[in-house]
Amino acid sequence: xxxxxxxxxxxxxxxxxxxxxxxxxxxxxxxxxxxxxxxxxxxxxxxxxxxxxxxxxxxxxxxxxxxxxxxxxxxxxxxxxxxxxxxxxxxxxxxxxxxxxxxxxxxxxxxxxxxxxxxxxxxxxxxxxxxxxxxxxxxxxxxxxxxxxxxxxxxxxxxxxxxxxxxxxxxxxxxxxxxxxxxxxxxxxxxxxxxxxxxxxxxxxxxxxxxxxxxxxxxxxxxxxxxxxxxxxxxxxxxxxxxxxxxxxxxxxxxxxxxxxxxxxxxxxxxxxxxxxxxxxxxxxxxxxxxxxxxxxxxxxxxxxxxxxxxxxxxxxxxxxxxxxxxxxxx
Amino acid sequence: xxxxxxxxxxxxxxxxxxxxxxxxxxxxxxxxxxxxxxxxxxxxxxxxxxxxxxxxxxxxxxxxxxxxxxxxxxxxxxxxxxxxxxxxxxxxxxxxxxxxxxxxxxxxxxxxxxxxxxxxxxxxxxxxxxxxxxxxxxxxxxxxxxxxxxxxxxxxxxxxxxxxxxxxxxxxxxxxxxxxxxxxxxxxxxxxxxxxxxxxxxxxxxxxxxxxxxxxxxxxxxxxxxxxxxxxxxxxxxxxxxxxxxxxxxxxxxxxxxxxxxxxxxxxxxxxxxxxxxxxxxxxxxxxxxxxxxxxxxxxxxxxxxxxxxxxxxxxxxxxxxxxxxxxxxx
Numbered sequence: 001x002x003x004x005x006x007x008x009x010x011x012x013x014x015x016x017x018x019x020x021x022x023x024x025x026x027x028x029x030x031x032x033x034x035x036x037x038x039x040x041x042x043x044x045x046x047x048x049x050x051x052x053x054x055x056x057x058x059x060x061x062x063x064x065x066x067x068x069x070x071x072x073x074x075x076x077x078x079x080x081x082x083x084x085x086x087x088x089x090x091x092x093x094x095x096x097x098x099x100x101x102x103x104x105x106x107x108x109x110x111x112x113x114x115x116x117x118x119x120x121x122x123x124x125x126x127x128x129x130x131x132x133x134x135x136x137x138x139x140x141x142x143x144x145x146x147x148x149x150x151x152x153x154x155x156x157x158x159x160x161x162x163x164x165x166x167x168x169x170x171x172x173x174x175x176x177x178x179x180x181x182x183x184x185x186x187x188x189x190x191x192x193x194x195x196x197x198x199x200x201x202x203x204x205x206x207x208x209x210x211x212x213x214x215x216x217x218x219x220x221x222x223x224x225x226x227x228x229x230x231x232x233x234x235x236x237x238x239x240x241x242x243x244x245x246x247x248x249x250x251x252x253x254x255x256x257x258x259x260x261x262x263x264x265x266x267x268x269x270x271x272x273x274x275x276x277x278x279x280x281x282x283x284x285x286x287x288x289x290x291x292x293x294x295x296x297x298x299x300x301x302x303x304x305x306x307x308x309x310x311x312x313x314x315x316x317x318x319x320x321x322x323x324x325x326x327x328x329x330x331x
Numbered sequence: 332x333x334x335x336x337x338x339x340x341x342x343x344x345x346x347x348x349x350x351x352x353x354x355x356x357x358x359x360x361x362x363x364x365x366x367x368x369x370x371x372x373x374x375x376x377x378x379x380x381x382x383x384x385x386x387x388x389x390x391x392x393x394x395x396x397x398x399x400x401x402x403x404x405x406x407x408x409x410x411x412x413x414x415x416x417x418x419x420x421x422x423x424x425x426x427x428x429x430x431x432x433x434x435x436x437x438x439x440x441x442x443x444x445x446x447x448x449x450x451x452x453x454x455x456x457x458x459x460x461x462x463x464x465x466x467x468x469x470x471x472x473x474x475x476x477x478x479x480x481x482x483x484x485x486x487x488x489x490x491x492x493x494x495x496x497x498x499x500x501x502x503x504x505x506x507x508x509x510x511x512x513x514x515x516x517x518x519x520x521x522x523x524x525x526x527x528x529x530x531x532x533x534x535x536x537x538x539x540x541x542x543x544x545x546x547x548x549x550x551x552x553x554x555x556x557x558x559x560x561x562x563x564x565x566x567x568x569x570x571x572x573x574x575x576x577x578x579x580x581x582x583x584x585x586x587x588x589x590x591x592x593x594x595x596x597x598x599x600x601x602x603x604x605x606x607x608x609x610x611x612x613x614x615x616x617x618x619x620x621x622x623x624x625x626x627x628x629x630x631x632x633x634x635x636x637x638x639x640x641x642x643x644x645x646x647x648x649x650x651x652x653x654x655x656x657x658x659x660x661x662x
Contacts (some may be wrong), residue, residue, distance in 0.1 A: 067513075121513040132573045142510055145518035179473055179561040182398075187476035211562045212569035227518045228562060230510040231542045231641045238543035242463045250602035257598035263591025264582050266494055271581035 001188040001315050003096045003308055004088040007036030008063045008081035010100025011298050012027050012111075017100070018044035020304025025054050027305070033094055035060045035084040052191035066297075070104030070318030071139045074112060082106075086113035089290045090101075096291035096311035098282070100299045105144050110288035119327055122151045123287030124226070125294065126159060128280045129236070131217020138177075138214070138222045141283055142230035149192035152176065153277065156203045157330075158286040161323045166313055172220035177228055183207070189225060197223070202330060244272070281306030284314065286323075291315060332646050334427045334639055335419040338367030339394045339412035341431025342629050348431070348587070349375035351635025356385050358636070359643055364425055366391045366415040391415040397628075401435030405443060413437075417444035420621045427622035427642035429613070431630045438474050443620035447652075450658055453482045455619030456625065457490060459611045462548020462569070468493065469508075469545070469553045472614055473561035480523035482506065483554045487534045488661075489617040490552035492654045497644055503551035506540030508559055514538070521555060528554070533661060542566075575603070612637030615645065617654075622646060 005021050007014045014036055021032050022045070031054045034041050038059040038260040045055065062080035064073045074083055082101045085108040086286060088094035099106055103125065110123055125142035140147070156174045163172035175195055178186045183194055185208065199203045209219050224232070251257035272278075281303060285292035291314050295307040314320070336352050338345045342501035345367055352363055353376070362385045364371050369390040376386065393411035395404045405414055413432045417440040419425035430437055434456065441454055455471035458593070470486040487505045494503035507525055509517045514525055516539065530538045540550050545563060555563070580590035605609075612634060623646050626638040645651070 018573075033520060132577060145510065177562070179476065179565070187556075188519040190558075211565035212572075214566065215569050215573050225518075227510055227521075228559070231508070231559060231562055232544035234510070235545065235563060236570055238541075238546050239567055240574060241543075242546050243571060244345055246463060246606070247445060247578075247599065250598040251595050254598055257595050260591040260594025260596075260598075264588050264595060265591075267581045267585055267588035267591075268578065271578060275577070 001096070001312055002031040002033065002094045003098055003311050004085040004099065005032050005034045005308070006085040006095035006099030006101055007034040007041050008060075010295060012300060013100065014040055014044050016299060016301045017304055019301035020299070021308060022048045022050050022055070023301060023305040024308035025050050028309055030054070030308060030312055032056070032308070033058050033088055035081040035088075037061060040320045056316055058084050058088070064101060064105050066102050070102060070108040071105055071112065074105060074108045082109060083113070086110075089292075090114050095295065095315050098293045098295060098304070098307045100295035100304070102297070103142055103294065104295045106285060108291060110285045110290070110292045114288045114292065116287055117289045117324060120287045121154060122147060123235050123285055124151075124155050124158065125229075125283045126155075126162065126286050127233070127283035129215075129233070130279070131215045131277045134217040134220070135280075136214070136217045136220055136222060138224065138229045138232055140224065140226040140229045140231050141287065142226040143285065144226040146227070147189070147225045149189055149196055152193040152225075153200055154287070155223040156197060156200070156205070157223060157326070158323065159223065160203050161326055162284070162286065162319060163220050165317045165319050165322045169197070169220060171204045173218070174203045174205045174221045174223065175207065175219035175225040177211060177214065177222050177232065178203075178208035179210065181208050181210060182231075189203040193223075202326075234305070240275070279306060281308070281310040284310065289320070291320065332427070332643060333362040333364065333425045334429055334597040335425035336363050336365045336639070337413045337416040337428065337432055338365040338372050339391075341626060343631060344431065345371055345375050346630045347630060348635055350379070350632035351630070352639060353379040353381050353386070354632060354636040355380050355639035359640055361385070361639060362586060363387070363639070364389050364416075364419055366412040366419075368392060381535030389415050389419065395432060395436050395512075397433050401433060401439040402443065405436060405439045407488050413440060414444070417441075420623075421445050422597065425467050426646050427624065429624045429626060429635070429638045429642055431626035431628055431635070433628070434473055434625065437616060437623060437625045441616045441621070441623045445619045445623065446654060447618055448620045448658070451618045452485060453478060454616055455486050455489065456560075456614045457486075457493065458614035459565070460546075460564070461606045461610070462546045465548040465551070467545070467548045467551055467553060469555065469560045469563055470558045470617065471555065471557040471573065472564055473557040474616065475557040477558070478556045479522070480520055480527055483524040484527050484531055484554075485618070486554040487531070487552060488657070490554065491534050492657055493617065495614070496577035496648045496650050496653045502535045502549060504537045504549075504550050505534045505538055505552045505554065506616055508542060508545065508553050508555040508563065509539035511540065512539050512541060521642040524554075533657075567617070571606070610637060612639070612641040615641065620651070622651065
C-alpha cells in the first residue's frame with residue numbers, strides 16, 4: 001500500500017508530519033509519498049532511520065493556508081502539497097491521502113480532485129471517538145453544514161460499512177442525534193430523517209440519541225448534519241479540556257488536594273491517554289472514491305502515525321470496495 | 332411578590348417542589364401559591380414550619396404528563412396544576428410561575444396562556460450556566476427547534492437585558508455559536524444571522540464562538556437555534572457526568588489512586604457543587620409577557636428553591652419592564 005502524505009498540512013508541519021509518517025513506515029511497513037518542498041522534507045527525513053525504498057518525496061512548492069477559500073486555492077495552487085497528494089490518488093499512484101489541512105481544503109480535494117462515489121449525494125467526515133462504554137462514530141463532523149434528510153441515511157450506511165468492514169462489528173447500532181428521545185421530537189431535518197432511517201432495512205436503526213448520551217458509547221454510529229456533528233465534537237473537546245483544568249485547579253487549592261493530586265496523577269494521565277482523540281488518528285472523508293484521512297490541525301507525530309494506520313486499515317479491510325458492492329446491491 | 336408554583340411538575344413532585352418552595356418562602360420572604368391536589372400539597376406542607384400567610388394552595392385535580400402532546404393537554408386539562416399556575420399569572424394573581432413540567436408544556440403555557448410580548452416573534456429558553464471564567468447564558472436552549480436568522484437578534488437583545496438588569500453587567504458580550512471563527516463560516520442560518528447581529532447597534536456582538544469555547548465563560552450571551560442550544564446543554568451534562576465517573580473509575584483501579592482519590596474528594600465535591608446547574612435554579616422563558624421559570628425535570632428541593640430565587644430576582648430587578656421599555660426605544 002502507498003499513502004500520499006501532505007507534508008505541509010497542520011500546525012506542526014513538516015516536522016511532526018514527517019516524524020509520524022516515518023513511525024508509520026517503520027511500524028506498519030506502508031509505502032509513502034510525502035508532498036512538499038523537497039529540501040524541507042529531506043531535512044526532516046535526515047533525522048530518522050528507515051527503509052529508503054519505502055519513502056518518496058514529491059516536490060511541491062506551494063502551501064494552502066487556513067485562511068484561503070479552499071476551492072479557489074485548490075484550483076489555483078496546482079503545485080501545493082495538498083493538491084499534489086490528492087492528484088496522486090486520482091492518478092492511481094497512491095491508495096490513500098493523509099492531510100492535516102483545513103476541512104474545507106480536504107473536502108474540496110475529495111470532491112473536485114478524487115470525486116464522489118457514483119450515486120452518493122454528499123461526502124461526510126466521520127471519526128471514531130472514545131466513549132464511556134466503547135468507541136462511537138459521529139457522521140457528519142462538519143463537511144456539510146446544511147443537509148437534506150436523505151443524506152443522513154447515506155451517512156448511516158457508510159458508517160455501517162465502516163464498522164462492519166474495518167472494525168469487524170456485527171450489526172452496529174445507528175442512532176439519530178436529536179433533542180428528545182421520542183420519534184416526533186426535533187427539527188424539520190431530524191423529524192423527516194427519522195422516518196427515512198426507520199424505513200431503511202439495511203441498517204440497525206435504534207432511534208434518537210440525545211446529546212447527553214452520545215459519549216456513553218453504547219450506540220456505534222451517530223448521524224447528524226455537519227453543523228451538529230461539529231458542535232458535538234468541539235463541545236466534547238472544550239468540556240474535557242476545561243473540566244480537567246478546573247479539577248486540577250480545585251485540587252491545587254488545598255494542601256490535602258495537592259498531595260492527593262500527586263497520587264492520582266498517573267491514573268489521570270492514563271485515563272487522558274486512553275481518551276485522547278490522537279489515538280484514533282483522524283477523521284475519514286467517506287463518500288469519495290478514494291481513501292482520505294483528515295488529521296487534526298494540531299496533530300503531533302503520534303496523531304499522524306495513527307492517521308496513516310487508519311488509512312492502512314481502511315485499505316486492508318477493503319472499505320471502499322465493500323461499500324461500493326453494498327451500494328450496487330441496494331439499488 | 333407572589334409566585335405560582337406548579338406543585339406537580341418534575342420527577343420528584345410534590346415532595347421536592349413543596350420542600351424547595353418552603354425554603355424559598357423562609358429564606359427570601361416570597362409569597363407563593365402552590366397548585367395541585369389540595370390533600371397532597373397539604374400533607375407535604377405539614378412537614379415544615381413557615382409563615383402561613385405567605386403560602387396558599389390552589390386545588391388542581393389534573394396533571395399533565397411528559398408523554399402528552401403539550402398544546403392539546405394544556406387546552407383540555409384546564410384543572411391541571413400547570414395550567415392553573417399559568418392562569419394565575421395571566422389573571423394578574425401571581426407575578427411569576429415556576430414549574431418543572433416538560434419544556435413543551437411550559438412553552439405552550441407561556442405562548443397560549445400568558446402570550447408573547449407584543450412585537451416579539453419567538454420566545455426562547457435561556458439559562459445561566461457555570462463556565463470556567465464566569466457564567467454564560469445560552470439562548471435558545473430548546474424552545475424553537477427551527478428559527479429564522481432574525482430570531483437570533485431577538486434572543487441577543489433579551490439576553491442583553493437579562494445581564495444588564497438582573498446581573499448588573501455592563502455591555503455583556505454577545506456571541507453567535509458557530510462551527511468556525513470566521514464570518515463566512517457556518518450554515519445558512521448562522522451566516523445570515525451573523526450579518527444581522529453585526530448590524531445591530533443595541534448589542535455588543537463579538538462574532539462567532541465555537542462550541543469548544545462555549546464553556547470558557549468569556550462570552551456572556553451565546554445565541555443559537557434551540558436544536559443547537561439543547562445539544563450544547565445536553566453535551567455539557569453528558570460529558571461532565573461521564574468524565575467524572577470515568578475519572579473515578581480510573582482512580583479506583585490502583586491503590587495509589589484510591590488513596591489519592593480520598594484526599595482529593597473534598598476538592599472535587601466543592602468543584603462539582605460550584606458547577607452544578609441546580610445552583611442556578613432553572614431556565615427562564617424569555618419573550619412572553621410574564622415571568623416563567625422552567626426548573627429541570629429532575630430538580631430537588633435546592634433546585635426548586637433556586638428557581639424561585641431566580642423568579643424573585645427577575646421580578647425585583649424589573650426585567651420585564653426594562654425589556655419592554657428597550658423594545659419601545661428600538662422601534
